Amino acid sequence: MLTETLKALSEPTRFYIVELLKERPYSVNECAEYLEIRQPQASKHLRVLSDAGLVSVKTVAQKHIYSLNPEAFCQLEDWIGSFGMLWEKRLDRLGEDLREGKERDDSRSGI
């Protein structure tokens, strides 16, 4: 479900965690330290991100190393990509209309 992904990302603290993980994988304590939150909160937020498929865990000794999970972001990218066509379509129609010398009727453009 895309909405779960979006929901997980919409929480500011989790958003920052994801931004942090862009740099490199981090352990739970490292996340907590960098974001200046307590360890349990970091753990919980990472769990939400994990449940949403946004991050993966790798266990090294006692440490749980979290890293971004490409698939989830590709899925999001695909969805966002499905909008780009809309603006292009409208520009296409605008172009056609201009070539045909039509008056532009914005009630049809959706802009």
Add this chain to the structure above:
Amino acid sequence: MLTETLKALSEPTRFYIVELLKERPYSVNECAEYLEIRQPQASKHLRVLSDAGLVSVKTVAQKHIYSLNPEAFCQLEDWIGSFGMLWEKRLDRLGEDLREGKERDDSRSGI
């Protein structure tokens, strides 16, 4: 704030409204009808989407016609795009390492 955009989209009903508006602009009542929700809810959800910059309104007589706002989606697309580089970078490193005949150390790959 990107988190506001994400939050607005993360609500299932609003997500469907956005999907509906992909097709063409819709009035409040039309949205309510298609999504089988009551008019006030549609109005409220559209307000949230509007506050987040995801939709624009055009008033035609008493009707408020809502349509998607390209800028917001482009912003999202830019952000999502900033992740694509990461996977590529990793593939690049993998490629380099292979050419150099190195042993792969996954603790550095973040995958």
Add this chain to the structure above:
DNA sequence: TAGGAATATTCTTTTATAAGCATATTCCTA
């Protein structure tokens, strides 16, 4: 200008979730 159509707002109730704190769990090492 009165009436109705279309939309927005207010208020209440309910539900979801984030934070805080304590504690449990897991696993390495001396």
Add this chain to the structure above:
DNA sequence: TAGGAATATGCTTATAAAAGAATATTCCTA
């Protein structure tokens, strides 16, 4: 194997937001 490091979980409280119902607002038209 006892102790400590790293992480996870449970419980409570506080806050945010969604739904429902009633009502207010805006604006066109006869």
